[in-house]
Amino acid sequence: MPCLEANSNSIPPAAEMPLVEMSGIGKTFAGVRVLEDVRFELSPGEVHVLAGENGAGKSTLMKILCGVYPDYEGEIRLAGRPVRFKSPHDAFRHGIAVIHQEIALIPDLSVVDNIFLGREPVRRGGWLDRSGQRTKAREILDQLGLDLDERQPAGDFSVAIRQMIGIAKALTFAAEVIIMDEPTATLNGPEAERLFTLIARLKAQGRGIIYISHKMEEIYRLGDRATVLRDGRFINTARLPDLPEEEFIRWLVGRKLDQQFPPRRASPGATRLEVTGFPLPNPAGSRNNVGAGVTFRVAAGEILGFAGLQGSGNSELFHGLFGACGDEVGDSVMLDGRPFRSVSPAYSLRHGVALLTNDRKGNGLxxxxxxxxxxxxxxxxxxxxxxxxxxxxxxxxxxxxxxxxxxxxxxxxxxxxxxxxxxxxxxxxxxxxxxAPKVLLLDEPTRGVDIGAKHEIYELMNRLTATGISILLITSEMPELLALADRILVMHRGRIVAEFDRTVATPEKIAHAAMGE
Amino acid sequence: MKSWFRHPFARAMAALALVLLLGFIFNADGAFFKWGTHSDMYRAISVYGILACGMTMVIIIGGIDLGVGSILGLSAVLFSLLAIRQGWPPWMAIPATLMAGAVCGLAAGGLIARFRVQPFIATLAMMVFARGLAKWISGGQKISTVIQKANGDFMNVPVPAVFDQLGAKILHGNLAVVTVIFLISIMVCWIILTKLRWGRFMYAIGGNEEAARLSGIPVWAMKLLAYGLSGLFCAVAGICQAAQELQGDPEAGVSYELTAIAIVVIGGTSLAGGRGGIGLTLLGALTIGYLEKILSINAVGEAARLMLTGVIIVGAVLFQRMRK
Incomplete structure (x- = not known):
């Protein structure tokens, strides 16, 4: 296995004393080993990418670093000194800040108030030092190149600006280590560019940045080094400029496709669902009519897999087809040769289309x-x-x-x-x-499900398709997609960019297509 | 605690038993052991109980109805106007009043279901509006059998028979007709909530509205139904109130919505929606009714009574929430 050879390499030495050193990190949840002997290192002025599939242990490792899980094995050293954070607040005071995907700002409070929320500087007698706050906030915003009125409510700004306000918040406490968890997931191109400029500035100031992302393009553009985790284990750390992308993807997805999946014997019948130029609904509920829409067909008894990154439009397509967004879409969908109007869940269910959403607590049960x-x-x-x-x-x-x-x-x-x-x-x-559906839309049917139950769900899908039910499947687990789907469509930014038959699909091909390459 | 105690019905029973125990101890020289005390309490709680029936469905579906007291007042005035002033026979006056109540409920429900106004706001608006309407159609006067003529003289019209019939007691004066109406209301709600598809839909919507919608449940129609039924029960209660008072008072039912909500909550129906039942509301009505009665037969002054009621409501709810 290539990853074993790679494993024997030593970590490329950092230029100076590392900001953060994590070694031998282990963590167990309810008897399940989620991290085993993981190491990680961050130097000043470095952007260190932390990569891995869903469930690889990235977020657990970061939660240990920022004090959410105070109970772990192993050692963390901060600038050479061993530390053990008892709480997120504790970690924050030691200069470790997390910028979450969805920045938790209070929309009705001003930018200044948000920046100082929870640790407002006070004058004697407990009075808020408002002018002091504003001066300090102004200073930091200028430093970040953010030209905005700090008295305006935070809710007035775009997600990108809010994210930068979140970073400003982190900087008021002289954060040396900034963890960014998929910061560009909700940003468009120009917004992401502003963030990248800001990251370059932070680097120049000698701060260390841990960057979590699934997007190859920005990983290679921003990152100095990358550490890959898989199944809770450390796979490797390498300097990104020296790491070929193929090798990197193999580290990420390199699990052997074993017999955890039942054999799939497909016998697709006549065309069941024909979708032509279907417009994707956007999250706000109205239809986003840019582009030609989505076109594909599914046969009876077929499993059609959908791959794509977060926000590629997979789930929106399923919701739209099921009529969960409520608009009529004309005659762009044909079910068994008859027009199917995705107007409401009730209509879809009457006509034999059912949607299993990816959020069973939120809208499944x-x-x-x-x-x-x-x-x-x-x-x-x-x-x-x-x-x-x-x-x-x-x-x-x-x-x-x-x-x-x-x-x-x-x-x-x-x-x-x-x-x-x-x-x-x-x-x-x-x-x-x-x-009694004819078409089942399954959006992450095995999310948060243990191995045994997963296997049963796979077998069930095989049995269902044998009776002629068509399944449309979204899954972010690559092995699952490759093992179950008869054909795989890859979506990127609301469009289908590639189609693979199961016989030719490989994780690398799908990953490349999903990143829009 | 034993596992039976986890069942909400058992906990509501326990709360009621506790209040009854208070009655046994502070029995006011045996007044608590007389049937008359009990039947009087049943009569007194019935109007509130009828309101609580509709309120139960609204709360189960995940809403709240603050308009019930005002719709009761409006219905009482309208019924008196029609039956006394206009001389409509009961078979016309009663359906007309019920219709008016249902329309008020549907109007609030429409705002909530169609225009996504928060239930608190929509029914608060209905509470104010219906009160105003009651005052407008009554000219701010109590609508009674005493009528002021154009020349300033007063004349008395006979009390319509329906008022006497609804305000009467049956079984040799042992049971008020309004209590029977309350029990029928409970039965109707019980059938809707446990025997009909509608009821299941209401629980599902209150439990997880988005999951219900994606399961093809007509969410907005069910909300209309719940608020419409609540308005209908308000009209029933308003007619009973008018019959008991022999007049339609535009001020009738002020703050009754709070008592109705208290009854539902003390029974153990969750204000978050999706959990509860009409049987619990019956127990809640008895609990609140006995509490009031026990305090009054012991001649506890009004100030102390209100404070004690507040404390005991919180106590009962905390007691019910207790686990293990």
Whole structure:
């Protein structure tokens, strides 16, 4: 395995005393080992990229560094001195600041108030030192090249500016180490450029930046070194200019595609769903009519995989097709040769299209209802002729689904909120199967599900397609996508940019296409 | 605690039992053991209880209805106007009043369901509006059987029979008709919430509105239904109130919404929506009713009574929330 050879290389030495040194870091959650002997090092004036697939342990490692998890194994040294942070506040006082994806600013408070929130400088007697605050804030904003009125409410500014205000907030405490977690996920091109300029400035001031991103382009543009984690283990650290991109991607996704997936025998039938120039809804709910829209077709019994980075438009496409955004889209969708109008979830369910969203707590389950009632919820008309409920037939149907999907519950009357993640996910699946769908839209069907339940869901997908149900699948787990999908479409910025048959798809090809290359 | 105590019904029963125990101890020289005390309490709590029926559905669907007291007042005035002044027969006056109440509820529900106005705001507006409407159609006067003629003289019209019938007691004066109406309201809500598809939809919407919407549930129609039914129950309560007072008072029902909410919450229905039931509301009504009654037969002054009621409501709710 290439990563083992690479592993034997020593970490390229840093020019001077490292700002941060983490060594032998281990962490266990509820008996599950999520980090094992991980090391990481950050030098002053360096942008160090921390990379890895979802679940590789990046965020756990960063939460250890910034004091969220005070209970870990291993050692952290800050400028050579061993430290152990008890809380995020503690880490912050030692000069470690985190810039989150969604910056937590209070929109109605002014920029100054946000910058000093929670640690307002006070004069004697507890009076706020407002003029002092403003002077200090002005100084830092100037230093960042931010020309804005610091008295304006933070909510008036774009996400990019808010992110920079967040950085200004970090700098007021002389942060030496700044952790940026996918800072460009919500930014457009010019906004990202401003951020990159700012990062260059911070570098020049000798601060260390830990940069988490999935975007190859910016990783290579900004990064000095990169550390790759996979499955909670340290894979390697290398200087980015010396690291070929192919090698880097192999470190990231390099797991052997083993037999954790059941064999897939596809027998696609006639065309089931035909989508022509379908406009993607944008998150605000109105339709974003730029470009030609999305065009593809799915056969009966086929699993069509969708790959793409966060924000590529996959989930929006699914929501739009299901009618969750509520607008009519004309005749751009044909289901079994007849026009299908994505107007509302009720319409879609009546016509045999169901959507499993990627957020089962947020919009998949009703936690206060029993397992049986969640299973029958979307098909309740069947169990209530003329409006009167038939509890007995509900229980029978729920019991059938429980046995078919192997849902482990003490009783079908148990509240679904009390079940484990895997069982909850099976309940959501059972709910949609109860509507007798012809097309299943599955958005991250195995998110937050343990290995055993994952395997059962894969087998279920095989069984369903064998009966002629078409499945559209979004998954951010590359091995899952390669093992399950008969064909894979790759989306980038709301457009389909590549299509691969399962026989020719490789993680590298998909990763390249997903980054728009 | 035993596992049975985790069941909300058991906890509501425990709260009621606690209040009853108070009654046994402070029984005011045996007054608590007389049936008359109890039947009187049932009559007194019935109007509040009817309001609480509609309120239960609204709260289960994840909303709140502050308009119930005002709609009650409006209904009482309208019913008196129609039955006394206009001389409409009950089979016309009652449906007309019910319709008016339902329309008020639907108007608030429409604002909430269609225009996404927050339930608190929409029903607060309805509370103010309906009160104003009640004062406008009554000219600010109580609508009673005493009518001022054009020349300034007063004349008495006979009390319509329907007022006597609704305000009466049956079973040899042992049970008020309004109490029977309250129990029927409970039954209707019980059927809607547990036997009909509508009820399941209400729980689902209150439990997770977005999940309900994506499951194809007609969310806005169900909200209209819940608020419309709440308005309808307000009209029922308003008619009962007018029958008991033999007049339609435009000031009737002021602050009743708070009592109705207290009844629902003390029963154990969650203000967050999605959990609770009408059986709990019945227990809540009894709890609040007995509490009031026990304090009054022990001649606790009004000031102390209000303070004690406040303390006991908080106590009962905390007691119910206790786990393990």
């Amino acid at each position: 009703v936690p206060a209802l029993s397992t049986a009632r969640n299973i029958t919820l979307a098909a309740l008309k069947k169990f209530s002729p003329r409006g009167w409920l038939r509890p007995k037939s509900e229980q029978e149907a729920a019991a059938t689904q429980r046995d078919a999907l192997n849902i482990r519950v003490a009783s079908l009357d148990q509240e679904v909120g009390e079940l484990s993640g895997g069982n909850q996910q099976k309940v959501v699946l059972a709910k949609w199967l109860e509507t």
